[in-house]
Amino acid sequence: MYSPLVMEHFRNPRNVGELPDADGVGQVGNPVCGDVMKMMIKVAEDRIADIKFQTFGCGAAIATSSIATEMVKGKTLEEAMELSNKAVAEALGGLPATKMHCSNLAADGIHKAIEDYKSKRETKKA
């Protein structure tokens, strides 16, 4: 059902936890559907200096969250905004078809966290 890499990330998720002083937070998904992802980022010099996630969901949801955080850590915000859900799934060696829609939201979560950071920065400036 799952690729070995999915299982590896599920067993040893990277960057799991909370960032209490996060600069941006993005939560996607819905508990009713069985998947919720929360992405938290620290931003320094327009780059993702640190990122943590919390995920309620199946193996695919946890593995995509984990690998997505690895893919954007240290990247510029612009580069991170270009990450797609599809690229995350591909990096894991693919996902079962039924998981592509509901459990593959990590990139969306990261984008939302970046947008949250930007809007907070705007508010501060104003």
Added chain:
Amino acid sequence: MQRLIYMDRAATTPVSPGVLEVMLPYFSQKYGNPSSVYSLAQEARQAIEAGRQTCAEVLGASPREVIFDSGGTESDNTAIKGAAFALQEQGKHIITSAIEHHAVLETCHYLEKFGFEVTYLPVDKHGLVKVEDGEKAITDKTTLITIMLANNEVGTIEPIAEIGQVVKQARKKLPNLVFHIDAVQGAGALDLNVDKLGVDMLSLAAHKFYGPKGMGLLYVRRGVPFISQQRGGSQERNRRAGTENVPGIVGMAEALRLAEEKRSAYVEHCSKLRDRLIRGIASIEQSFLTGHPVLRLANNASFCFKYVEGESILLSLDFEGVAASSGSACTSASLEASHVLTAMGIPEEVAHSSIRFTLGWDNTEEDVDYVLRILPGIVKRLRAMSPLAAEAKKNV
């Protein structure tokens, strides 16, 4: 490699060695087509009829009332469509419950496309159908009532004999009213006597009681209006066409005989383990038992572990050598939470956290204790990752 601890008996069971042994000659030695005249074929014919006799005895039925088929899904389809279409001149109303197996629910949905009206009886928080609800739902157009003997997800045992009494009363006005039960989860654990249960049709699947997959039976009481669904040759007295699965029939009959013979020992063995598991899991916080606390199958222990998703628990258990099951959407292709748990009033986000352990002969106290040792850590690890658990903590 560590031993697999298999706790998913409600999904399927291994074929027991004794059952396999009696099946083997019917693959390559006694392979005749039972419909042929020569002696090779007659050996197969005799094996089928002996198997029919055995199954009939367990059901307290006559051998002529037993139809062999491919399993629980076919039996449910055949029973429901067979009776509904046979009686459609008299009415097109069917009564079932909200927590039936998909083999029943999807067949009812299919009949709705042909103008049948279906009442889906609600259940209480324990998954029990109320007999009065069934009684009230009967109209002068009702031709069929189909309710499961015991639920596959939560193990709740339905009041079939009581509903049977209601049906008996209702027959004073509706002489042809048919009562079918899906007894797939009950074999080996519950009494399947059709007269005590008061049922007209009953579905079984061999692979749920240590028999082979792809093999089932449908009991149809003599005189019950019924139109055969699978058309072709005259096998099974024109009620189910197709060359008989001779090794399957031989295997199912032996498996059913053994299941009935060892039923009380099985119930004692499993319920002891089940109660040990339930007691142990009660100490995991934010978890609860699903299904009825008392009226439940001896082998079923099912739970919800709030804030963690079922599939991720199953994967974690699998890493530790334990096979179990979940009503989470992520373990099915439907992407919806279990219809059984939601019908019992469990919110969808909690239904996603369900885990079902179904025990069998091969499970031991050590197995249960092993699960109780590893499960709290699995739930804790996943909760530490869960934003829902973090939110709940903040809201306390």
